[in-house]
Amino acid sequence: MHEGTPESHFRRTASMEDRVHAVQSLLDERGLDASAGVAPLDHLATEEWLPKNGARVVARAWADADYRARLLANGRAAIAELGLPMPPHHRHLVVLENTAAVHNVICCTLCSCTAFTLIGLPPDWYKDLEYRSRVVRESRTVLREMGLDLPPQVEIRVWDTTADTRYMVLPMRPAGTEGWPQDKLAALVTRDSLIGVARL
Ligand code: FE
Numbered sequence: 001m002h003e004g005t006p007e008s009h010f011r012r013t014a015s016m017e018d019r020v021h022a023v024q025s026l027l028d029e030r031g032l033d034a035s036a037g038v039a040p041l042d043h044l045a046t047e048e049w050l051p052k053n054g055a056r057v058v059a060r061a062w063a064d065a066d067y068r069a070r071l072l073a074n075g076r077a078a079i080a081e082l083g084l085p086m087p088p089h090h091r092h093l094v095v096l097e098n099t100a101a102v103h104n105v106i107c108c109t110l111c112s113c114t115a116f117t118l119i120g121l122p123p124d125w126y127k128d129l130e131y132r133s134r135v136v137r138e139s140r141t142v143l144r145e146m147g148l149d150l151p152p153q154v155e156i157r158v159w160d161t162t163a164d165t166r167y168m169v170l171p172m173r174p175a176g177t178e179g180w181p182q183d184k185l186a187a188l189v190t191r192d193s194l195i196g197v198a199r200l
Pocket of ligand 1: 111113
């Protein structure tokens with residue numbers, strides 16, 4: 001908990017561990033095997049839904065102009081070409097291309113939505129009320145605080161994720177990477193660059 005936040009509200013709520021234990025106990029009492037449901041999800045979250053998927057998409061888009069055009073036109077169809085999944089409720093994937101003049105950044109003002117099969121589960125700061133509210137109102141300041149100091153002439157566009165429309169930023173390709181193979185290009189791409197709080 002941050003220093004200075006009103007803690008009285010939170011003290012009425014049990015710790016995360018206690019709440020998990022309480023839910024687990026109730027499920028056990030009723031003979032429902034929670035672990036059996038959690039294990040596959042845990043596997044997906046730690047082994048399958050990783051930013052390296054988004055990085056693969058970005059590397060392909062940098063290396064293949066036709067693919068980039070398809071990706072920008074219909075993100076869902078283009079990632080399916082690479083065998084990458086999205087849950088059915090992620091009905092649209094909108095890929096946002098950064099340029100020298102425009103920088104895109106994504107958030108979910110309501111909660112924590114991301115294109116998690118491509119970007120990975122959202123980092124803690126993404127779910128923080130402070131990020132969710134301030135990145136909309138004062139994006140340039142928030143990005144600067146996160147280490148990305150954009151020149152004033154760069155326009156910043158903030159995209160608010162919804163349940164059925166997910167976003168991924170297509171970062172600018174770093175200079176000096178001409179002719180690199182796609183796996184080497186993909187290794188340059190970070191989770192934060194796919195969210196838009198970092199450049200490469
Ligand atoms: Fe959300």
